[in-house]
Amino acid sequence: MINKHVERANRVITVLFYLGSTLLFILLILSGSINHFPINKFYWLSANTSNIPGAPYDISRWTFWGLCAEKNDKNVCSNYLSPAYPISPKDNFDTTTNLPPSFVSNRSTYFYLTRFDFVFFWLGLIFTGVNTILYIFTFCSYSFTKVVWFLQILASVFTISAVCMQTAAVAMAKNAFKNYGDDVSIGPALMGISWAILFLTICLFFMTGGTFIKKGYKHHQNYVEMSKYKEDALKYQQYMNSTKPINTDNASNPTDPYSLPSTYDEGYQQQNAEKQQQQQPVDIIQKSAGVIQQNPKSSVKFFHFKKTKKIPHNDDGSV
Structure with missing residues (x-):
């Protein structure tokens, strides 16, 4: 001022x-x-x-x-x-x-x-x-x-x-x-x-x-700052062209080579996190359904029905 x-x-x-x-x-x-x-x-x-x-x-x-x-x-x-x-x-x-x-x-x-x-x-x-x-x-x-x-x-x-x-x-x-x-x-x-x-x-x-x-x-x-911005943008473009598509399921795994790089801006990371939260319930249901189909006996049973053998009776009631 x-x-x-x-x-x-x-x-x-x-x-x-x-x-x-x-x-x-x-x-x-x-x-x-x-x-x-x-x-x-x-x-x-x-x-x-x-x-x-x-x-x-x-x-x-x-x-x-x-x-x-x-x-x-x-x-x-x-x-x-x-x-x-x-x-x-x-x-x-x-x-x-x-x-x-x-x-x-x-x-x-x-x-x-x-x-x-x-x-x-x-x-x-x-x-x-x-x-x-x-x-x-x-x-x-x-x-x-x-x-x-x-x-x-x-x-x-x-x-x-x-x-x-x-x-x-x-x-x-x-x-x-x-x-x-x-x-x-x-x-x-x-x-x-x-x-x-x-x-x-x-x-x-x-x-x-x-x-x-x-x-x-x-x-x-201003010229130096603009040159720096252009250089950073060029490096970012070269990085994007040299990397494979990103797997969002493994984004949270720090050891995953295809996880989101730290150079992404905060807005993109927030958008990707929301996408992962929406995808998680669907993944859990799909995985649970696959386990039940592979091992139906291992599913939880809330009701147990006991099978009994039917015994014939005579007209006078004797067996």
């Missing part, structure tokens, strides 16, 4: 984690695409770029979809948006003037880290979203459990990689701007969402993995 309650609680928690993770993925991916609350509060990095020639804004904010301006502590996104927009000022502003040296010397690191994490976030969302739907079907089929476990592995790999790469790139960019003397800050909301996604993904990895292993073990147990 306790195991059932635990299993139900695990299912409910897993469904909630999947829904929460999918929702957080959507919020993250909408960053930079909508200028409305609360999406306009989400950004990876905010830095003062007023002294960089080619920078379109005095304060630039890097979001999931690109570069946005800052107004009243809110994102204002318009023209500088594109898929896989990197956090790389050298590529964003097409200049090296007044750029922190790290963005020039390590340009490839910033560029590829932040471009690949765009793809990995999308893949993480796809696999997580599909699992959110498929997990419901795991309640009735072990095959869906296998699929969910496989997709969760892929979702975990891409999500963990995306969050780690984005965190590394943002931390390096912040240090580069800070060391150069520019005002810079990390977007707490978007970074918090990304790490919340990472936490939920790791939890789902172990939860779905535990369910997969548990159901797999039960499935293996």
